[in-house]
Amino acid sequence: MSGSVPFIRRLAVIGVGLIGGSLARALRTAGAVGEIIGIDRDEANLRQAAELGVVDRAAATVAEGVAGADMVFLSVPVRAMAGVVREIAPHLAAGCIVTDGGSVKAEVVAACDPLMPAGTCFVGGHPIAGTEHSGVGASFATLYQGKRCILTPAATTDRDALATVARMWEAAGSEVVLMDPEKHDRVVAAISHLPHMVAYALVNAVEGYDRFEESILRYSAGGFRDFTRIASSDPAMWRDIALMNREGVLEMMDHFAAYFGQLRSLVAAGDAEGLERFFRDSKESRDAIL
Amino acid sequence: MSGSVPFIRRLAVIGVGLIGGSLARALRTAGAVGEIIGIDRDEANLRQAAELGVVDRAAATVAEGVAGADMVFLSVPVRAMAGVVREIAPHLAAGCIVTDGGSVKAEVVAACDPLMPAGTCFVGGHPIAGTEHSGVGASFATLYQGKRCILTPAATTDRDALATVARMWEAAGSEVVLMDPEKHDRVVAAISHLPHMVAYALVNAVEGYDRFEESILRYSAGGFRDFTRIASSDPAMWRDIALMNREGVLEMMDHFAAYFGQLRSLVAAGDAEGLERFFRDSKESRDAIL
Known part of the structure; x- marks a missing residue:
């Protein structure tokens, strides 16, 4: 797998814990990603993510972290999701896809979708995988192997963006299921x-x-x-x-x-x-x- | 451990499933028992217990099975316990200890204790161990290692018999805790x-x-x-x-x-x-x- 072409050029992971860290590890193992930028308000966790090689680089600010990324993965508490999207929106490159791993979808999709600038796209997602542990130290590349990932497109969701997010989760080893957010x-x-x-x-x-x-x-x-x-x-x-x-x-x-x-x-x-x-x-x- | 003296000369196990079979295996591994007789109304399970060497011999009848045993272990459904004690009582050797592994104690002890002939003793017990599987095929010698076994002596319970049952569970690897049945x-x-x-x-x-x-x-x-x-x-x-x-x-x-x-x-x-x-x-x- 590591010889395949990276179809994600630059991935920004916001919240490099169990979920975000495991996705980063899985995509790197699969050769699906060029560069991975880590963003985390927990500085010790972010430092550890860089030391472990889970991310290539820790960004000092959210603006710097998402700049030039073609894919942004949000793995923050579901109630913080919309606030983070509002914060990153002005800094997103044209064509950037933002997707998340939150356990709740209807409110998240309804809140995030309208915040996205023209030419970018939000795709709601939820990998049905996890452990009771938290933090990047608990992350591992095979967390998503053989698990389901539910993607919850809205009526307005760009089909190409949806297909790219689906390909990302398949590269991480998951079976993708589409479902409406409700x-x-x-x-x-x-x-x-x-x-x-x-x-x-x-x-x-x-x-x-x-x-x-x-x-x-x-x-x-x-x-x-x-x-x-x-x-x-x-x-x-x-x-x-x-x-x-x-x-x-x-x-x-x-x-x-x-x-x-x-x-x-x-x-x-x-x-x-x-x-x-x-x-x-x-x-x-x-x-x-x- | 296998060099230690067998302090149980002949053990009869009534119900050679996960619980009874695992106790038999553990006591044999510990060298705590001389001979093990198996009794089970499920003939296929009993045959398998003999074939696996979990018991030395399968008894054709309950009377034959408990004859000459110094320890009888009951591992039958809790509602069947008193009926089995009533059935075996006339065939017990003097000094025989009967103990059980049932998950309920107050009713079991109250029902079984009065049924015991003079010179024999009932000791209620419950190993806090198990799996969701059943049958002798699911039994294994280390099931009780590091687990607790609760013994529930009544006021009339013979202290030597209680000590012997405690020693049996300790030989199987358990920590024994005494508690009243209620x-x-x-x-x-x-x-x-x-x-x-x-x-x-x-x-x-x-x-x-x-x-x-x-x-x-x-x-x-x-x-x-x-x-x-x-x-x-x-x-x-x-x-x-x-x-x-x-x-x-x-x-x-x-x-x-x-x-x-x-x-x-x-x-x-x-x-x-x-x-x-x-x-x-x-x-x-x-x-x-x-």
Whole structure:
């Protein structure tokens, strides 16, 4: 792969953490990119990104960082996305594509799209990949291998720009799926945002259980730790996701609460048959996605 | 370890699956046991246990299997435990210790203890270890290494028998913790039973979400799969646990629902500070158990 022609001449990555850093590594490994410029308000993280060779050069300012780039990748908290686009807009070269990796799309696309200067294009995106770790030190080139990346074009999105962003994610090893931003937000509310809400609430509930003098979390074993892994995710990032996809998250929380309440009724009633059916349905659905 | 003296002369394992099979393997590796007899109503599984050398011999009947054993380990569904004890009681040798690996203790201990003949002893136990797989083919000698095993002696439990069971689990690599059966049931309701109820309900909720024509489970990635791993656990086993630890499970389900409802209110109110605090508290608790 490293012998292929770099179809991205200069990539600017704003936010060189797990997501941005892993994309940079993947595109470099694939030979898809000429030069990578890093931009990050966390100076220590940016220095590390340069030292690790994840970026070729750390930019001192956002203006300098995006100058001459044909592709800009935004990997900042979803609530910060529009502010960053507003800041970089005057400095973008003609033909530049700006795309993002945020977990919420409807509000982000609606806010960023109108901010783009003529002759440039915004393409909303969301790689369905990640770990509970943060920062460039946690990034790795294969994070996106075999994963899906959802791109959420608006009606106005330039088709060539969309094709280039799709090619970028394919070069990183992902399968690209197109979806409208509203559907994206409902889908990820179900498969990602809801599980995070559940995991965060579960850990707090168990920690807050005060029937005994000792914390019972000390008795937790591998199953509990695996189950609650995602509760170790970045709180500020998840605060923003909950705020930006509020409607989708609330819908899924209520949807889950109804199923949880149904299970509670089966337990309370001691309904052996109903319990076994509930558990068996779940096992079958879960086994089917392995 | 394999040079140590076998302090269990003959071990009968009733239910040679993941739990019973792994204990047999661990004790043999540790040189803690002379002979291992397997008993299982699933004939194919029992044959496999003998073929794999997990047991030295498969018993044709329960009576024959426990005859002459100084230790009997019960690894059958918790609702079947008392019935098995009733069945084996007339065939136990004097001094025999019967212990179990069930996930519920108060009802099991209360039911089994009175069934034991004079000169024999029941010791309730529960190794906090497992995987989502079942059967002797899934068993392995290191399952209990570094894990906790909770023993739940009753007031009448013979101290020497308790010490022998503790020594057995230590030989298998576990740290033994003593706890009264009622506390045990609340602790595991929190760290194990509740997460299973949540995972089962979550998978059913996502599968049952019908806003779109396609099943959105197909978009799930590693995080969702890890999070819902325990929803692939044996439905009949979890039906029995929910029935046998009903009070503890209901208490924890309600306790969780209160925290989940609190989080829902924060999302609905768009309370950025409250959300971040909720997530941060959870992350801190979870990171502390790593």
